[in-house]
Amino acid sequence: MVHLSDGEKNAISTAWGKVNAAEIGAESLGRLLVVYPWTQRFFDAFGDLSSASAVMGNDKVKAHGKKVIDSFSNGLKHLDNLKGTFASLSELHCDKLHVDPENFKLLGNMIVIVMAHHLGKDFTPEAQAAFQKVVAGVANALSHKYH
Amino acid sequence: MVLSPADKTNVKAVWDKIGTNGAAYGTEALDRMFLSFPTTKTYFPHFDLSHGSAQVQGHGKKVADALANAAAHVDDLPGALSTLSDLHAHKLRVDPVNFKLLSHCLLVTLAAHHPAEFTPAVHASLDKFLASVSTVLTSKYR
Numbered sequence: 227m228v229h230l231s232d233g234e235k236n237a238i239s240t241a242w243g244k245v246n247a248a249e250i251g252a253e254s255l256g257r258l259l260v261v262y263p264w265t266q267r268f269f270d271a272f273g274d275l276s277s278a279s280a281v282m283g284n285d286k287v288k289a290h291g292k293k294v295i296d297s298f299s300n301g302l303k304h305l306d307n308l309k310g311t312f313a314s315l316s317e318l319h320c321d322k323l324h325v326d327p328e329n330f331k332l333l334g335n336m337i338v339i340v341m342a343h344h345l346g347k348d349f350t351p352e353a354q355a356a357f358q359k360v361v362a363g364v365a366n367a368l369s370h371k372y373h
Numbered sequence: 374m375v376l377s378p379a380d381k382t383n384v385k386a387v388w389d390k391i392g393t394n395g396a397a398y399g400t401e402a403l404d405r406m407f408l409s410f411p412t413t414k415t416y417f418p419h420f421d422l423s424h425g426s427a428q429v430q431g432h433g434k435k436v437a438d439a440l441a442n443a444a445a446h447v448d449d450l451p452g453a454l455s456t457l458s459d460l461h462a463h464k465l466r467v468d469p470v471n472f473k474l475l476s477h478c479l480l481v482t483l484a485a486h487h488p489a490e491f492t493p494a495v496h497a498s499l500d501k502f503l504a505s506v507s508t509v510l511t512s513k514y515r
Contacts, residue, residue: 260493261500278494335477343484343491351401351424354481355408 228305228363234356241353242302245344251295252288254336256281262332301364308367316371327369334361376501381447383498388444390490395441398482400433405478413471443506454509462513472507479503
């Protein structure tokens with residue numbers, strides 16, 4: 227469960243309201259694959275990931291980024307029960323996808339950086355702090371069912 | 374992890390672009406870090422950490438100047454950062470996990486202020502640079 231003040235909840239919905247979620251998703255996943263190339267290990271089927279421009283322009287990366295961010299967006303509506311909301315996704319990532327939970331932290335921080343990139347000064351230290359709590363909560367929830 | 378010639382070029386270009394804003398960005402990164410990662414405040418019990426604090430501003434400038442120096446001597450980070458490395462190992466003893474937190478907040482700050490320059494490739498170079506600096510600063514810990 228993420229504990230957010232009313233101010234923090236406000237900061238989150240204000241910031242999220244200013245961005246195009248699909249773009250944030252595509253950008254965040256793309257940058258994850260560029261900045262931490264070892265994360266490409268999960269995406270052999272995605273085709274050309276050989277350069278930054280190939281990654282950022284890759285349609286499968288964009289589509290997957292949108293899938294991921296839709297899930298994240300859903301999480302934003304259930305901040306009082308992230309573990310419940312992400313329970314089956316957690317099982318999937320452990321049992322079928324075999325993703326090290328460290329990757330959830332990396333992607334969460336990418337989302338924060340991309341938010342800053344899009345919002346500039348509007349992504350205040352307070353807004354960032356609220357988002358850091360959320361991405362940490364989501365990463366935690368996604369690793370909760372690991373065994 | 375090795376900084377490629379392209380990485381070094383990217384880092385120097387960013388620092389040229391930062392120009393005289395270094396101190397302001399250093400301060401902003403610290404503000405962001407103290408707010409987002411409250412455990413980092415434990416290293417500054419002697420500081421006023423409120424927004425606008427002169428002590429945080431002074432420290433932000435210190436951090437920025439050290440990074441500018443590192444960027445200017447990117448071919449020899451151990452040499453350029455030797456004194457700071459000793460300081461962190463023997464006096465400050467900041468737990469290594471915290472370097473990632475400050476590095477992250479520096480990236481957030483740069484992304485917010487220089488969106489055009491902060492391309493994925495430059496972002497990658499900066500991340501590697503900050504990780505290299507962090508490695509050097511913790512290299513004499515034990």
